[in-house]
Amino acid sequence: MKAGMRQKLAREPFAEKIRKVAQLIRLAKTFPRRPRFPHGK
């Protein structure tokens, strides 16, 4: 993401940012990251 976009997100109202954090948590729980090397290689 470009720095300008990050800065714009940083300037959003706190309540809006908290709503986005909740969305990020839901996404992370729905699509958990898988290890790149599942067998520890």
Added chain:
Amino acid sequence: MATNEPSDSLPLADVLRAANDLLTAGLIEDWALGGALAAIYYVEPFTTYDADIFFIPKDKSLTAGIPAIYAHLQAQGWEVEGEHLLVRGFPVQFLAASGLTEEAVREAERIDYEGVPAKVFRAEHIVAIAASVGRTRDKARIEQLLQQADLDQSRLEGILQRHKLKLPKS
């Protein structure tokens, strides 16, 4: 009694109300939101799985009154899971403040979050606390705050000097 049904949204207002309730009950002297959620007040949103509430204990014993605090919140309907309190399914940790974190609580910014009065650590204190901890993710937090928050440089330098801290080299 508080409603403790798991929430789809992040129940920050309930968390802040619970902290205010401890103040009203006379169990703590003061409190403020710290950790990742405090950082998010100043920077772009990112994933975090708990809330850190720093409090100045009234009980100056070794336990800082934590058992009484958890017992009080459990009586209000919140659940305890390990070191966390679950507020509508969202883990919250109550941490006794001292030294740098106590200063951060005392000088925290007063905010209103969805009608709930609260305090949040100032960006300069979040940077100083991250510098004092020094893990990789703390260095990333410092970098993010330096780039995105409107830091008061003289306040930051004062905090770093008072607590004999230095920012990591980028």
